[in-house]
Amino acid sequence: MVSEDGPLILAVNHNRRNLDLLKQFLSEDGYRIVAASSLKELGEALNAEQHIELALVDVSGFDPGIWRHCEHMRIRQLPYLVLVSSKEAAGSLHQGCCHGARYVLVKPMRKKELRLILNGCCRHHDEPDSTITGP
């Protein structure tokens, strides 16, 4: 269930249904969510005065401008995970690593694995890591 003081996750997804499913999943696990489905909304969320614990950035459907925001998050030391489809995996993996993503995850994800990663990130977001996982 949604916790009033749970970690705030920025969920970035171009696909509305993906975003809904992600919101449902995160809220069930006690996270608070701020959602962005466009680069404009992403920019607004990053500029808002709020402490975002972690960002989940699904790059599918966005233009290359998404990487500028990723770079911005890296500079701000906001940890983020990049989600890619298996088709995009090769190119996005490289971009994600270059822009400082903590993990590059290939969709579809298993909820159990995502849960473990989120728990780890929100508890130990100071420890740098970059691991690839897949379905």
Next chain:
Amino acid sequence: MNESGKVAKMNTKVANVIEKDAILPERISTGVSGLEEILGGGFIPQGAYLVRGAPGSGKTMLGLHFLTAGTQKGEQCLFITLGETEQQIRKNAASLGFDLQGVSFLDLSPSPEFFTEDQSYDIFHPAEVEREPITRKIIEQVVAIRPRRVFLDALTQFRYLSTDQLEFHKQAFSFLRYLRESGATVVFSSDSSPEAPDDDLQFMSDGIIQLECSDMERRLFVTKMRGSSFRMGHHTFRLTARGMEVSPILVPDSLHEGKAPVVSGEMIASDIPELDALLHGGLDQGSTTVLTGPSGVGKTTVGVQFMRASASRQERAALYIFEEGLESLLRRCEAINLPIRPLIDNGWLKIVPIEPLSFTADEFSSLICRDVEESNVRLVMIDSVAGYNMSLRGKDLVSHLHALTRYLKSKGVSTILVNELEALSGDFHISEIGISYLADDIIFLRYLELNGELRKAMGVIKKRVGDFEKTLRELEITPDGLKLGAPMTRLRGLLSSRAQLI
């Protein structure tokens, strides 16, 4: 006996052993005409039966029969669809005359909103998103209506709700078990392909019905029936305006096998004294007679003479004609003073024209079985074996005829098989297609050239029970009817190609 004859006999024995074990006390009707016979009475309650086949092979129709057979008995029936929508199924079923009013539906097919509102997703595996709500819906429905029959179309769709093979296997197995333990008998379909085989479903099912469709015919065969025997082989079926109709492969009646059929011992006379004298009274009841000879020699006429005489004595006769039209035969009979129309009108004689290319051998056998068992036909004539052979479409003629004649014999029904020889003259042959071993009696007709004239003669070469004349008689087909002369005691050399009177 030739090899195919031996094989046919052996197959009949095997089939009979299976048949004897086939009767179990409690069965559930499949609702499909002919399928019960194949399954030894129907499905076993609380079993799960897999129906396999390509798209359009009739899987859903079989499911509709199964469910409506249940609603007719007042049972709760549930159709779970993961492909077609409930609306589509109800519409198609109504056009085929199925009444689905009493059938509950659980429509798990994708809604149009999935497309229009772009509900596609890829963030999580469908198994993690959709399985839980689908499972919940199924449980709610099963708990609510407690179905006795469930048709699931198609279980293979659940494969997409599993992350791997092992998970699918466990889920499908536990789902079927849940339904069975809830008191339901389950029929489930599978859309298998070389890319996505359904071997796992075959292992977990209690029975497997495979449907096949070729450009020539539709066929059904059972490969598994846990706790029961079944009739093996490929059985033809049709999808008609009345639904699915299966014509099981004919197996001689096991109850009569090895026992003498109930026959009076009387002869079937032709009512032509000379012809009956040739046979020392006529054909034996319950016998198989092959009437053989070249084209135009009078085989059909002689056979119809026996049919007419039998029908006149109020022993019902049925003639199945493959080559000649009904009107043509009637006109021909009238032209030679062999009136049969009144016997047809009063129901003692039945003439059925058969188009061999639109009938399969199993359908033809089923037709004869119905006539014997429902109309008490006592004499059957098939004109001709060549036409019947065409309906077999390359299958083994001898084994099919063997099964058919054995069945008729077991019912005490007499059979006349009209066999055409290609050669008009030359060395003597009974049959060119190896069917003589089937015959109890063999009557042959031949052309003779005597004193520069083409004449016809008739004789008996075999009669299993009783004696017969060893000489030939001349046969004439005249406007006054069939005429047989006195025994041709001066004829020599008939079995060679040089017959002559001395």
